[in-house]
Amino acid sequence: MPKKIDMDIRPYRSQDESEVVELWGKTVADPAPHNDPVVAIRMKMAKDPELFLVAVVNGAVVGTLMGGFDGHRGWLYALAVDPVHQRRGIATALVRRLEQLLKELGCLKINLQVRGTNSGVIGFYESVGYSVENIISMGKRVYEEEGKA
Numbered sequence: 001m002p003k004k005i006d007m008d009i010r011p012y013r014s015q016d017e018s019e020v021v022e023l024w025g026k027t028v029a030d031p032a033p034h035n036d037p038v039v040a041i042r043m044k045m046a047k048d049p050e051l052f053l054v055a056v057v058n059g060a061v062v063g064t065l066m067g068g069f070d071g072h073r074g075w076l077y078a079l080a081v082d083p084v085h086q087r088r089g090i091a092t093a094l095v096r097r098l099e100q101l102l103k104e105l106g107c108l109k110i111n112l113q114v115r116g117t118n119s120g121v122i123g124f125y126e127s128v129g130y131s132v133e134n135i136i137s138m139g140k141r142v143y144e145e146e147g148k149a
Helices: 014-027 037-046 090-104 119-127
Strands: 008-011 052-057 060-069 073-081 109-112
Touching (some): 060 090, 073 090
Antiparallel strands (some): 052 060
């Protein structure tokens, strides 16, 4: 197992965009067609930008985590760590930092969604205290790209 490394966790900055897009391209094996990274980043920066964190090692973005808060529940999104830097505590540090930020906002519970087939990620979240709940997650896309039905 690689040893832990020195890193800085800080809020996302606009100059991080290209590195974040590249990172997500390396780490998201099957991205949803409605999740354009540039659009996602810009939408996040318009709402709770302080809940978009990056992990930086030697000046390079190697990890990300977005959070959301609706006044009651918090959400975790877009946890990604460069494969070269995985298993060094980066994902755990990002989650812990975002949990602290959400607690400071008065968050009572944090939720996240993981594809059922992504057993490695499920195992990671269980290792940091999250559990599978017997609930059904439902969704509805209200945005469709122009010209697609």
